[in-house]
Amino acid sequence: MKLRLIVGMALGALLVFSGAAMAKDTAETAQGALVGPGKGFVQLLDSLDLSAAQKHQVAAILKDARDKSQPLRDSLKASxxxxxxxxxxxxGDEAAVRQAAKVMSDAAVELAVERGKxxxxxxxxxxxxxxxKRDALRAEFKQKFLERKETRHQEIDAWIERNL
Incomplete structure (x- = not known):
């Protein structure tokens, strides 16, 4: 039971950080703290009516973040x-699973710290x-994500009940 809990927590942590871990471009690198992978972040930035100076500053921040986070994303993927x-x-090798999950967790923590910065x-x-405005859009995105997640959980629960 403990093993399942540990693996579940480790995989849950990975899911939380996988958007950043799998990111390939600037927008995907830093956006996880805001809205989610890919195009959604660009749409969010466009909706904020940034000035030309702000766009330049944000682009510089995102480029720097991409460069700094690449080794962290690689580490998370490898772990x-x-x-x-x-x-x-x-x-069934609980010690090996624990150690691998710990390494993965440590990598996720480092990436989360960078995303926070x-x-x-x-x-x-x-x-x-x-x-x-960003926070409101992020809350809306999060609500939709949670609703989709709940639907998936309900589907799994229904399948389990049908097959018990």
Whole structure:
């Protein structure tokens, strides 16, 4: 039971950070702290009516974040691959699973800290009104995400009940 809990928590942490871990471009690198992967972040930035100076500052922050976070994303991907490998080959080896999950967790923490720094830097560029609008859009996105997640959980629960 503890093993399932640990693996579940590790995989949950990975899901939280996977958007940044799998990011390939600037927008995907820093946006996880705001709205979610890819195009949505660009749409969010466009909706904030940034001035030309703000756009330049945000672009510089995102470029720097991409460069700094690439090794962290690579580390997270590698640690997740190692955990998957262990789970495929020796899922009952609790010590190995714990160690791999810890390494993955440590990598996720470092990436989260970097993302927090990016969010703080972006907050310093935005006006209070822009931050409020960003926060409202982020809350809307989060609500939709949670609704989709709940639907998936309900589908899994229904499948389990049908097959017990």
């Amino acid at each position: 997740f691959a190692k955990l998957r490998e262990i789970m495929d080959k020796t899922p 990016v969010k703080a830097a972006l907050d310093a560029v935005l006006t209070p009104e822009q931050r409020s």
